[in-house]
Amino acid sequence: xxxxxxxxxxxxxxxxxxxxxxxxxxxxxxxxxxxxxxxxxxxxxxxxxxxxxxxxxxxxxxxxxxxxxxxxxxxxxxxxxxxxxxxxxxxxxxxxxxxxxxxxxxxxxxxxxxxxxxxxxxxxxxxxxxxxxxxxxxxxxxxxxxxxxxxxxxxxxxxxxxxxxxxxxxxxxxxxxxxxxxxxxxxxxxxxxxxxxxxxxxxxxxxxxxxxxxxxxxxxxxxxxxxxxxxxxxxxxxxxxxxxxxxxxxxxxxxxxxxxxxxxxxxxxxxxxxxxxxx
Amino acid sequence: xxxxxxxxxxxxxxxxxxxxxxxxxxxxxxxxxxxxxxxxxxxxxxxxxxxxxxxxxxxxxxxxxxxxxxxxxxxxxxxxxxxxxxxxxxxxxxxxxxxxxxxxxxxxxxxxxxxxxxxxxxxxxxxxxxxxxxxxxxxxxxxxxxxxxxxxxxxxxxxxxxxxxxxxxxxxxxxxxxxxxxxxxxxxxxxxxxxxxxxxxxxxxxxxxxxxxxxxxxxxxxxxxxxxxxxxxxxxxxxxxxxxxxxxxxxxxxxxxxxxxxxxxxxxxxxxxxxxxxxxxxxxxxxxxxxxxxxxxxxxxxxxxxxxxxxxxxxx
Numbered sequence: 001x002x003x004x005x006x007x008x009x010x011x012x013x014x015x016x017x018x019x020x021x022x023x024x025x026x027x028x029x030x031x032x033x034x035x036x037x038x039x040x041x042x043x044x045x046x047x048x049x050x051x052x053x054x055x056x057x058x059x060x061x062x063x064x065x066x067x068x069x070x071x072x073x074x075x076x077x078x079x080x081x082x083x084x085x086x087x088x089x090x091x092x093x094x095x096x097x098x099x100x101x102x103x104x105x106x107x108x109x110x111x112x113x114x115x116x117x118x119x120x121x122x123x124x125x126x127x128x129x130x131x132x133x134x135x136x137x138x139x140x141x142x143x144x145x146x147x148x149x150x151x152x153x154x155x156x157x158x159x160x161x162x163x164x165x166x167x168x169x170x171x172x173x174x175x176x177x178x179x180x181x182x183x184x185x186x187x188x189x190x191x192x193x194x195x196x197x198x199x200x201x202x203x204x205x206x207x208x209x210x211x212x213x214x215x216x217x218x219x220x221x222x223x224x225x226x227x228x229x230x231x232x233x234x235x236x237x238x239x240x241x242x243x244x245x246x247x248x249x250x251x252x253x254x255x256x257x258x259x260x261x262x263x264x265x266x267x268x269x270x271x272x273x274x275x276x277x278x279x
Numbered sequence: 280x281x282x283x284x285x286x287x288x289x290x291x292x293x294x295x296x297x298x299x300x301x302x303x304x305x306x307x308x309x310x311x312x313x314x315x316x317x318x319x320x321x322x323x324x325x326x327x328x329x330x331x332x333x334x335x336x337x338x339x340x341x342x343x344x345x346x347x348x349x350x351x352x353x354x355x356x357x358x359x360x361x362x363x364x365x366x367x368x369x370x371x372x373x374x375x376x377x378x379x380x381x382x383x384x385x386x387x388x389x390x391x392x393x394x395x396x397x398x399x400x401x402x403x404x405x406x407x408x409x410x411x412x413x414x415x416x417x418x419x420x421x422x423x424x425x426x427x428x429x430x431x432x433x434x435x436x437x438x439x440x441x442x443x444x445x446x447x448x449x450x451x452x453x454x455x456x457x458x459x460x461x462x463x464x465x466x467x468x469x470x471x472x473x474x475x476x477x478x479x480x481x482x483x484x485x486x487x488x489x490x491x492x493x494x495x496x497x498x499x500x501x502x503x504x505x506x507x508x509x510x511x512x513x514x515x516x517x518x519x520x521x522x523x524x525x526x527x528x529x530x531x532x533x534x535x536x537x538x539x540x541x542x543x544x545x546x547x548x549x550x551x552x553x554x555x556x557x558x559x560x561x562x563x564x565x566x567x568x569x570x571x572x573x574x575x576x577x578x579x580x581x582x583x584x585x586x587x588x589x590x591x592x593x594x595x
Contacts, residue, residue, distance in 0.1 A: 010492070014385045015393075021382060022400040024460070028415045029403065031426065047426045091308040098304035110305065117316055119513075119579045121521040123544075124572045125319035127326060127551060127565045132319060151315035154308050183300040212408035214524040219552070234410045234528060244424075247414065254411050262406055266399045270468070 029255060036060055036248035043244055060249030064236070067246075069224070070253060073232035080142050080228060081210050084149035088206050089199055091150065092157025097187050100162040101173070111162070117155030122148065123215055133220055140223040148216050153206040160205075164198035165191060204269050211258075229254060324572065326565035343566040353563070357570075359538055360546040363451055367542055368519040370455035371462075376511055378459070379466025380504075384496055386467070387474040398471070405464035413528030416457045420444050444529065447539035454540050458525050462518075466511045473507035474500060505590050513582040520575050523548060543571050 034050055035043050042055035049055070064070065099111050122129075129148065130139070138144040168191050176186045192199075217231040227235070233254045240246040262269070330339045347353050382401060386394050404412060419426050420443055428440045443453040477500060485491075485499045523544030526534050532554045534541035549557065551564030 014388060018385055018397045022397050025401045025404055028419055032415050047424060094304040095308035098301050102301050104301055119517060120575060122316050123521050124568045125316060125323050127561060127568055128319035128322035147315050151311050154312045208406060214409060230408045230410050237414055251411055251414055258406050270398060
């Protein structure tokens, strides 16, 4: 099968365009990282230069690590994100299974009700969410954040997972039933392992907005003990706005975990995002 | 408890009074979703019809909306925020989505070298938090640091540089473009996935008919990815009309300079929580949230009932 000859010049143009855009995407991150390890003078005199022996300086990092309680913030973010994702996946998969596996009265209606949250952002309910959290004494707890993020993630999880669960073979499930498996065992032991790729996709989609969210930490859990990394970095940078070393170091520290995770998992992540179509 | 019936849709057993497991499967999701999302949403809509009159929580009907749209103090802020939000959305539609489509089209060229590398690099900003993105760009665009003037000097455009984020006339465009920079990865990925799902036979048939290159993109591929473009547009719409974080990070809660970057999200935040001398106002906060809800609902309805029905879908 011979595709049309892609002429050399056209390929070159495509590469040039892609390289140009790649530079635009990566340059700001790169610039931040290299300048975070330079001395104050070097940051201003030669922002574009790579750090050299004379200009190398970690003063920014020592300021950040001495001042902000980044270890706690990081831990908070991690707890909130991991617990929320686990709950979204578990609850979402259970509901998706109920909707895709059984026919019962109100099935379609229930599906629509759960799908509502895909399009309507949970943020619009903030006024009443805060009221509710105050009433139940959950303000300034990580539980409040976990609850909100779980509710936020469930609609999309149910939607994606039920699409995938429809593709699990009925024969397999019925074979399980004949062998005497309960409906719960069929779900946990037969269906869940088969939809694992879809679970990964959902996990990615759920994780990014949770980790990066500023709105709910700012409103529901702004106390020192419950700050997330995003909120902590925001407040820290706000206070140190004129200390460029510290700001650049704080930014780099915030970028670093994301960058490492991304470089490690980018293949799976991108496959997850495109899997809807590629399968 | 196996009553496996032989027929294929045996899932509905003929006479079993209660299938508790269905409820057990549905309950956790339903409970959290209803309690934390739906009820607060309804409560917020309800609160927009109440206000505090003489220290009493009273039903005031649509009075809050009248104040928001008509009262001299509120209306100026509200219409300003709404106008800015529309501009914010328009810039995303005109810049982010076409760039996303173009990048996806280039990436999906068969046997393109380094495609995985480009894809990975271009998607990187999407994963960064607004705080990081906001501050990086604040630094880069800062006239104090001089990175942007320096870069523009390289291409001979130094004279065009100005502190964009600080000028009321250009701040909104600058912030919108930062947001575009961050999010271009999403349309790129979704369109890329849509392009990959076009079967080879269709493309080969087009090539047999001598349709290649540009005309192939316009005549064959674009119509096939229209549904994906529709999805991206509505995602952009919803995302833009409840955006908040980036503006808050770059320009602060006052969305300066002179409220020129104020959008509905920042207005809601200021109204609800108060800022500096202004006291937080729950009722007006709920009112603004309700207006945002109605705008988003209108957009989504328009998409579901008008756009989605008109777009032709092709099944392979």
